[in-house]
Amino acid sequence: MCEQDDFSEFARRPVTLTRRQFGVMALGAGLAATLPKLANAAETKGADVDIKTPDGNADAYFVHPAKGKHPGVLIWPDIFGLRPAFKQMATRLAESGYSVLVINPFYRTKRAPTAPENPDFNDPATRDALMGLMGSLNPDTALTDAKAFVSFLDGQAAVDKKRKIGTTGYCMGGPFVFRTAAAFPDRIGAGATFHGGGLVTDKPDSPHLLIPQMKAHFLIAIAENDDTKQPDAKNTLRDSFAKAQLPAEIEVYAGAMHGWCPPDSHVYNHDQAEKAWSRLLVLFDKSLA
Secondary structure: OOOHHHHHHHHOOOOOOOHHHHHHHOOHHHHHHHOOOOOOOOOEEEEEEEEEEOOEEEEEEEEEEOOOOEOEEEEEOOOOOOOHHHHHHHHHHHHOOOEEEEEOOOOOOOOOOOOOOOOOOOOHHHHHHHHHHHHOOOHHHHHHHHHHHHHHHHOOOOEOOOOOEEEEEEHHHHHHHHHHHHHOOOOEEEEEEEOOOOOOOOOOOOHHHHHHHOOOEEEEEEEHHHHHHOOOHHHHHHHHHHHOOOOEEEEEEOOOOOOOOOOOOOOOOHHHHHHHHHHHHHHHHHHOO
16 A cells, blocks of 8 residues: 555645646546547446445446447546546546446545545645545455456446456555456456555565466556655566566656646646556557457
């Protein structure tokens, strides 16, 4: 999981904002304008859904092309949870031809939204509440949820069950990608983490130790400041994937800070986020056969 220090960059608000930075931080309808549209984007259908799990009903958002069957994708959000930014990201992915489920990982405690709008991580009450939500999750809850969410995707008419599922995770969602890929090696064909926290630890349940159980191809996009804090992690990951004979693109994104990919992040880096997005599409195109 992510450590508290990983979120310090979220709390550093710029003193002044350019027009583009202001637009990046906007939520709701204004957020859509910050995400580039595909020239040949598929028409999509999206809806809020509830998914029954052994621990309750998980609220989520499911979006897919309006016609046909397509590979399923499961998105694990960051600590700020299910929100308009992630619904827009899911929709953009659906426009590229995928049936996408983005979930509220904190449904056991609270339905979305689970964070205040434009949260200030320097505010003690906000920080404590978010860290408490993250602390309510563990490898067991991840496995419980992965089973329920993969099953949901496979039960949808818009999902092509003859093709592999992809899964992505942001920040604290990174370890859940690893656990999902390990739990469903014959179903998960591709995994991607973006500024994923806690992928390599010294604990016996470290996510990287699950790599031998996987069959998925991976993209691991690392923030420059995360790499500075844990420079050996990328090498451990490369060695682990190599030993498992699994393709993995592992890269440190220069100038990108922890949390740079979601367009509502205070450290959103447009150019590097678009690079990571393009690499994700390449991964899915090659691996979700």
